[in-house]
Amino acid sequence: MNDHPLLLSPLDVGPFTLRNRVVMGSMHTGMEDRAKHLPELAAYVAERAKGGVAMIVTGGYAPHWRGWLLPAGSQMTSRRLAEKHRLVTDAAHEHGARIVLQLLHAGRYGYTPFNKAASSRQSPITPFRPRAMSTREVEACVGHFADAAALARVAGYDGVEIMGSEGYLVNQFLAARTNDRTDAWGGSASKRMRFPEAVVRRVRERTGAGFLVQYRMSLLDLVDDAQTWDETAELAHRVEAAGADVINTGIGWHEARIPTIVTSVPRAAFAWTTARLRAEVGVPVVASNRINTPDVAERILAAGQADLVSMARPLLADPEFVAKTAAGRADEINTCIACNQACLDHTFANERASCLVNPRAGHETTLVLLPVPPQRRRRVAVVGAGPAGLSAAVALAERGHEVEVMEAEEQVGGQFRLAMRIPGKGEFAETLRFWTRRCEVLGVKVHLGTRVDVDSLVGAGWDDVVVATGVRPRVPEVEGVDHPSVVTYAEALRGERAVGDRVAIMGAGGVGFDVAEFCTSRSHETAEAWMRRWGVGDPAVVRGGLVEKVHETPLRQVTLLQRKTTPLGKGLAKTTGWVHRTTLRDAGVEMLRGVTYERIDDAGLHVTVDGRARLVEADTVIVCTGQESVSDLAEPLRAAGVTVHVVGGADVAAELDAERAIRQATELAARL
Ligand code: NAP
Ligand code: SF4
Numbered sequence: 291m292n293d294h295p296l297l298l299s300p301l302d303v304g305p306f307t308l309r310n311r312v313v314m315g316s317m318h319t320g321m322e323d324r325a326k327h328l329p330e331l332a333a334y335v336a337e338r339a340k341g342g343v344a345m346i347v348t349g350g351y352a353p354h355w356r357g358w359l360l361p362a363g364s365q366m367t368s369r370r371l372a373e374k375h376r377l378v379t380d381a382a383h384e385h386g387a388r389i390v391l392q393l394l395h396a397g398r399y400g401y402t403p404f405n406k407a408a409s410s411r412q413s414p415i416t417p418f419r420p421r422a423m424s425t426r427e428v429e430a431c432v433g434h435f436a437d438a439a440a441l442a443r444v445a446g447y448d449g450v451e452i453m454g455s456e457g458y459l460v461n462q463f464l465a466a467r468t469n470d471r472t473d474a475w476g477g478s479a480s481k482r483m484r485f486p487e488a489v490v491r492r493v494r495e496r497t498g499a500g501f502l503v504q505y506r507m508s509l510l511d512l513v514d515d516a517q518t519w520d521e522t523a524e525l526a527h528r529v530e531a532a533g534a535d536v537i538n539t540g541i542g543w544h545e546a547r548i549p550t551i552v553t554s555v556p557r558a559a560f561a562w563t564t565a566r567l568r569a570e571v572g573v574p575v576v577a578s579n580r581i582n583t584p585d586v587a588e589r590i591l592a593a594g595q596a597d598l599v600s601m602a603r604p605l606l607a608d609p610e611f612v613a614k615t616a617a618g619r620a621d622e623i624n625t626c627i628a629c630n631q632a633c634l635d636h637t638f639a640n641e642r643a644s645c646l647v648n649p650r651a652g653h654e655t656t657l658v659l660l661p662v663p664p665q666r667r668r669r670v671a672v673v674g675a676g677p678a679g680l681s682a683a684v685a686l687a688e689r690g691h692e693v694e695v696m697e698a699e700e701q702v703g704g705q706f707r708l709a710m711r712i713p714g715k716g717e718f719a720e721t722l723r724f725w726t727r728r729c730e731v732l733g734v735k736v737h738l739g740t741r742v743d744v745d746s747l748v749g750a751g752w753d754d755v756v757v758a759t760g761v762r763p764r765v766p767e768v769e770g771v772d773h774p775s776v777v778t779y780a781e782a783l784r785g786e787r788a789v790g791d792r793v794a795i796m797g798a799g800g801v802g803f804d805v806a807e808f809c810t811s812r813s814h815e816t817a818e819a820w821m822r823r824w825g826v827g828d829p830a831v832v833r834g835g836l837v838e839k840v841h842e843t844p845l846r847q848v849t850l851l852q853r854k855t856t857p858l859g860k861g862l863a864k865t866t867g868w869v870h871r872t873t874l875r876d877a878g879v880e881m882l883r884g885v886t887y888e889r890i891d892d893a894g895l896h897v898t899v900d901g902r903a904r905l906v907e908a909d910t911v912i913v914c915t916g917q918e919s920v921s922d923l924a925e926p927l928r929a930a931g932v933t934v935h936v937v938g939g940a941d942v943a944a945e946l947d948a949e950r951a952i953r954q955a956t957e958l959a960a961r962l
Contacts, residue, residue: 294584294615296591301344301598303574304502304535306448308344308598309386311591312612313538313576315602316392316451316506317633318349319652320642322364325374332381333654338605339387342612346382347451347504347538347600350394350458353438354431356406357395357459360640366391366438372445379446390449390502391442393435393493397459398468399544406431408462408469408476408485415545425473428485431459435489436496439503449502452489454529455540460486461508464525467515479521487528494533504576505534509563512546512826516834523570530571538576538600539564548824548836549869551603553628554714555580556817558590563829565595576600582626582717584615601626603633606645606652621727624648625720630865632949638864647721649953659960662690668753668962671696673742673923676704678938678951679758680725685959686756687732695734698741702726704760705939705948708783712804713811744926754933754962757924758955761917761939766796770890771913779805779914790909791846794895796887797914798852803859803870805914810844810877823876844877849906851897855884882906919943 292298298310321331338346351366352358358365366372375391382389397407398420406427407420423431439450454460462468463485469476475485486505494503507526511517517525526537541560542550549555557580564577577596581587587599605611607626614623624647632646645651650659662668668691672683675697687693701707703722710718729736747755763778765771777787779801793809795802815823819842827837852858858881859871874881882904888896894908921940928934935958938951 292616292618293620294588297584297588297599298612298616301574303598304449305500306388306502308388310342310344310612311598312343312587313598313600314338314343314346314605315538315578315600316347316349316453317602317606317643318359318637320637320640321652322349322351323360323362325371328374328377330655332377334652335378335389336381336385337609337654339382339385339389341605341609342616343387343605345388345390345448348378348389348391350392350453351438353393353395353434356404357397357434358400358402358405359394359396361402366393366441366445369441369444372441375445375447383446388448388502390451390504391445391447392451392453393438394453395431395435395459397462399458407459408471411468411470413457413545422471425475428475432485432488432492436492439493439497443497443501449504449535450493450497451504451506451538452486452493453506454486455506455508457508457511457513457543457545460489461511461543464508464521465511465513465516467513479517480524483521483525483528486525487532490529490532490534502535503533504536504538505529506538506540507567508541508543509539509567510541510560510826510829511834512542512548512550512836513834514836516543517829518833519566519828519830522567522829526567526571530573534573536574536576536598537567537571539567539578541579547868547872548826550579551628552630552866552869553717554869554873555628556815556820557582557586559817559820561590561595565593568594568596574598580628582628583623584611584620603628603645606633606643607648622724622731624724625717627717627721631863634865635863646949646952647724649956657957657960659685659689659956664690667691669751670754670756670962671742671747671750671752672756672758673747674704674758674760674938674940675699675702675736675738676758676760676938676951677706677721677948678760678940678955679704679756680729681952682756682758682937682955682959683734684725684728684732685956686962687729687734689959689962691962693734695729695736696740696742697736697738700739702736702738708780709804711783712808713813713815714807715804744923744930747923747927748930748932752932754935755923755927756955756958757921757927757934757936757940758938759920759923759940761943762920763913764916764918765913766887766915768887768890773890773911775892775909776890776911776913779912782910782912783808788910789846789912792894792908792910793846793848794906794908794911795848795850795914796895796911797916798850798858798881799914799916800862802850802852802914803862803874805912806848806850806874806879807870807877809846809848809912810874810879812842812845839876841876848877849880849882849908850874851882851885851895851906853885853887858883917943
């Protein structure tokens with residue numbers, strides 16, 4: 291008996307039977323925008339289909355150029371293009387998966403000056419004001435959805451998903467905040483629902499039987515002037531009556547100032563909304579958002595909260611998610627840690643989406659870990675069991691090389707072990723579990739508490755040595771930096787040095803922000819406490835589900851400082867930086883920029899700001915001023931004739947970055 295019987299059980303949905311309950315949710319990878327990338331998209335789809343997912347939803351395709359997400363972005367508007375998509379649909383079908391095309395009209399979220407929307411109200415997250423559609427243009431737009439759906443059928447797709455959540459055009463029609471129309475398509479909540487209803491009905495009529503129509507509905511808008519639960523329920527009834535076979539769910543408009551998918555959002559935090567929808571409709575419903583392990587998915591199904599679960603990023607992280615679950619190898623799943631670093635942050639930077647923990651995602655045709663023939667097998671020593679070392683070891687062993695890892699500490703993990711101590715970053719432990727388990731399965735020996743030197747490495751006669759010895763915290767040259775109150779971020783996070791009630795943090799990069807959260811927040815927060823902290827309410831009580839935030843008293847009084855005059859946190863990642871900035875602001879962290887560090891003494895940290903001396907009273911000063919590479923072994927080994935490869939922070943500390951470290955290590959493994 292498998293531990294995940296419901297997740298692996300088939301389900302009749304619309305015209306066909308899905309082989310299990312896992313839907314790969316829509317994810318814009320950047321391979322959708324140009325026809326020349328379709329072969330790569332097909333390879334990406336093939337890996338996920340082969341890995342057992344029941345149904346894949348593509349990235350969003352505009353039904354008309356006025357609905358582009360980006361200039362000359364993805365669209366499904368011609369038969370010629372549709373026929374080229376056969377590559378992608380065949381790739382899914384060859385491995386037994388269903389695939390549906392997502393129809394996404396960006397409306398006012400289009401990053402172009404050409405977009406049309408329900409009204410001309412500009413979104414706070416785009417620089418362009420859309421033009422309001424005329425009544426005739428709205429009618430034409432309904433037709434464009436139907437045309438695009440018909441083309442999707444030509445392309446071999448099993449159906450379409452109509453993107454009605456996250457604040458895109460269909461969603462814009464539904465909310466008073468974005469629909470001030472006075473024609474038949476606006477005016478009252480009921481009239482605002484006509485657009486999605488008409489789109490679903492026309493798509494259904496146009497595509498006929500044997501074609502799946504999935505509607506993605508926003509269950510919790512998390513913005514002002516949005517929908518109430520009664521309106522959402524009415525919409526669900528109308529969409530179902532119009533011909534939707536299944537309702538997928540979405541949480542929060544993109545302009546909402548409440549995080550919905552980042553790592554600090556508790557797992558399955560919004561499944562309660564899907565459960566409520568399920569009670570309203572007769573068609574299957576899909577739960578989404580922060581579902582990243584088979585156990586979490588199974589629990590949602592067992593609790594009757596949903597019929598299917600949608601996971602997008604977890605299938606970037608591990609295309610074999612379902613196959614491993616089915617084989618009783620769930621402990622070998624490479625779990626998505628919800629960092630957004632290599633997926634959504636790339637998408638927003640107009641780069642190909644990939645995955646921090648799986649750099650092959652989106653690069654299936656170019657980053658290939660081919661098995662090596664026995665005569666080319668190498669004996670490789672990996673020194674250091676942080677992210678770079680462990681990912682190199684696993685990838686090398688997967689190819690068939692003989693690998694041993696030597697780690698000076700008593701535990702694996704390096705910087706990841708520090709990161710997982712930050713409140714809301716516990717998911718990093720999953721990656722360590724994955725690497726550790728894969729090392730066991732692949733027969734990689736990991737020697738903990740083993741500090742190697744040049745002589746022992748030379749003496750062992752390795753074919754290659756991978757130096758992945760990481761970094762040490764940089765200690766700035768400030769008078770009094772050796773005062774007993776000064777600790778490095780590593781000492782503070784490991785609990786090696788106590789942290790007092792008043793804290794000054796020097797350096798406001800990613801680590802400074804993380805340490806400020808560590809100092810102010812409680813490590814274990816329930817989903818209910820998280821909702822209170824972010825002001826997530828019940829849309830049955832308050833429109834859009836927005837309520838006042840309830841702040842808990844921060845654990846400590848913290849001041850975060852930097853020398854630059856730019857706003858603190860400006861360099862943090864696009865999709866997560868604002869969450870960190872808001873969290874610290876809500877925790878009352880004082881932020882000082884443009885400081886000159888003068889000295890540290892019993893009273894605290896003395897600085898000059900705007901030409902004035904200031905004392906930041908502190909019991910503890912935590913140094914988060916970057917890192918320096920530790921790669922002392924490399925040169926002597928090279929001098930002794932050993933083939934040496936330096937990866938991760940040991941190679942470049944300036945941009946210490948797990949994404950680069952893991953990718954570099956995997957690329958090395960692919961080459962050896
Ligand atoms: P960082 O981003 O380089 O920030 C360190 C800060 O310390 C600098 O911004 C600099 O700011 C200050 N500094 C540098 N040298 C100094 C010196 N000699 N004296 C005084 N201040 C000095 O390094 P980090 O915070 O350790 O982060 C490293 C990397 O980890 C980041 O690049 C990021 O990729 C990753 N990371 C990201 C996150 C996240 O996004 N949440 C979290 C953790 C880690 P001033 O010169 O302005 O003072
Ligand atoms: Fe998940 Fe991070 Fe990979 Fe994105 S980059 S899929 S959030 S682990």
